Amino acid sequence: MSREDLTKFILPEEKIPKFWYNVQADMPTPLAPGLHPGTKQPLGPADLAPLFAMGLIEQEVSTERYIEIPKEVRELYKKWRPSPLFRARGLEKALDTPCRIYYKYEGVSPVGSHKLNSALPQAFYNKIEGIKRLTTETGAGQWGTALSLACKLFDLECMIYMVRVSYNQKPYRRVAMEVYGGKCVPSPSNLTECGRAELAKNPDTPGTLAMAISEAVEDAVKREDTHYSLGSVLNHVCLHQTVIGQEVKLQMEMANDYPDVVIGCCGGGSNFAGIALPFIPDKMAGKKVRLLAVEPAACPTLTKGVFAYDFGDVAGFTPLLKMYTLGHDFTPAGIHAGGLRYHGDSPLVSQLYHDGLFEATAVMQNGVFEAAMLFAQSEGIVPAPESSHAIRAAIDEALKGKEEGVSRAIVFNLSGHGHLDLNAYDNYLTGHTEDVELSDAQIKASLKNLPIV
Ligand SMILES: *Cc1c(COP(=O)(O)O)cnc(C)c1O
Numbered sequence: 001m002s003r004e005d006l007t008k009f010i011l012p013e014e015k016i017p018k019f020w021y022n023v024q025a026d027m028p029t030p031l032a033p034g035l036h037p038g039t040k041q042p043l044g045p046a047d048l049a050p051l052f053a054m055g056l057i058e059q060e061v062s063t064e065r066y067i068e069i070p071k072e073v074r075e076l077y078k079k080w081r082p083s084p085l086f087r088a089r090g091l092e093k094a095l096d097t098p099c100r101i102y103y104k105y106e107g108v109s110p111v112g113s114h115k116l117n118s119a120l121p122q123a124f125y126n127k128i129e130g131i132k133r134l135t136t137e138t139g140a141g142q143w144g145t146a147l148s149l150a151c152k153l154f155d156l157e158c159m160i161y162m163v164r165v166s167y168n169q170k171p172y173r174r175v176a177m178e179v180y181g182g183k184c185v186p187s188p189s190n191l192t193e194c195g196r197a198e199l200a201k202n203p204d205t206p207g208t209l210a211m212a213i214s215e216a217v218e219d220a221v222k223r224e225d226t227h228y229s230l231g232s233v234l235n236h237v238c239l240h241q242t243v244i245g246q247e248v249k250l251q252m253e254m255a256n257d258y259p260d261v262v263i264g265c266c267g268g269g270s271n272f273a274g275i276a277l278p279f280i281p282d283k284m285a286g287k288k289v290r291l292l293a294v295e296p297a298a299c300p301t302l303t304k305g306v307f308a309y310d311f312g313d314v315a316g317f318t319p320l321l322k323m324y325t326l327g328h329d330f331t332p333a334g335i336h337a338g339g340l341r342y343h344g345d346s347p348l349v350s351q352l353y354h355d356g357l358f359e360a361t362a363v364m365q366n367g368v369f370e371a372a373m374l375f376a377q378s379e380g381i382v383p384a385p386e387s388s389h390a391i392r393a394a395i396d397e398a399l400k401g402k403e404e405g406v407s408r409a410i411v412f413n414l415s416g417h418g419h420l421d422l423n424a425y426d427n428y429l430t431g432h433t434e435d436v437e438l439s440d441a442q443i444k445a446s447l448k449n450l451p452i453v
Pocket of ligand 1: 270
């Protein structure tokens, strides 16, 4: 059998990357600094120390190209890494496309998504610095689940504020977090001052990630033994996720192929960064690889937002980050891809998009589920609604190739499985998923409260 006939590309354990790739060493425009939310002056490490472990703060600002993965973390990565790369032969056949479609499957992690790639090192660095408890927010529940497990493995307590709409839509996620020993409450909650204020104003709010972040940060700053942990957006999170793209490059070599386009869904940007960033040096050296981020039309941060300093949360507790944003008090519609309902985007992804190294597109919910169904029926894996945004774009690229009579190599990240999202599929199958697209007037309104810096 020739390599061209293979369907899956499996790397041996010793090929788990030994380093994370830090794109900050290679960016044409360096990142604009984070600003203190009060003084609006550039942040120093001391400003972040109440919230994050020093090991993570150092990674946040590092410009070293390669950062060594601690051996304790790499040992735990062995539970599921290297993750498989599949050639989507069933999907190619269903589409009758001349294109070669590949997907990297991060759903094989114990928690079912890419999130554990960063949850483990975050728990590790906090543990070795003597922290006893981590707080966090979660949208769809994937991040909370990953952090619950990571905290348990490093013997830390875990407190999770879960966006209310997802808490109600996905009850089994809460149970999964509790199985791993985490504590999970719907946000806004009455456990924090900012949560109580929001509930008083807006008792029926579906909640937002930005609100849940405010609660988790407030909780963390109030306690000496507690730090805060974020599952996306920040530089160190994108850094940890680069194990994905580094493995993909080796696996594409095994396949004797090289991508024309690399695709990831984009919420806060970490799984897209994870698969795409390791291709940046190739692209800067003149390779013609396209790197495409896919977001929901209901929360079109890159495609319709502005590149400006904004808060990461509703209450204005977090540093100001320069990123594509729809405004920190933007409340996206309650679409099923809860993990993509965030007003902002990773500063790294934003800067590289601004500089033309990344592309972005926005897709509607029903087209996403249609793609997810075709994928499940041709490849056998039920994808997470978030990941299905990448599938939609991959299918569109493959259909374009067919129309043009061109065979291209399309690689996408299947960031997680959808076994705990069957309620969302049920809604789709019974005709209850709406296509929501933001109007320009709504966007203008939600941008009016951008902070002035
Ligand atoms: C959280 C999540 C996302 C979105 O977050 P990013 O930081 O943009 O990757 C995408 N897919 C899955 C399965 C998720 O759990």
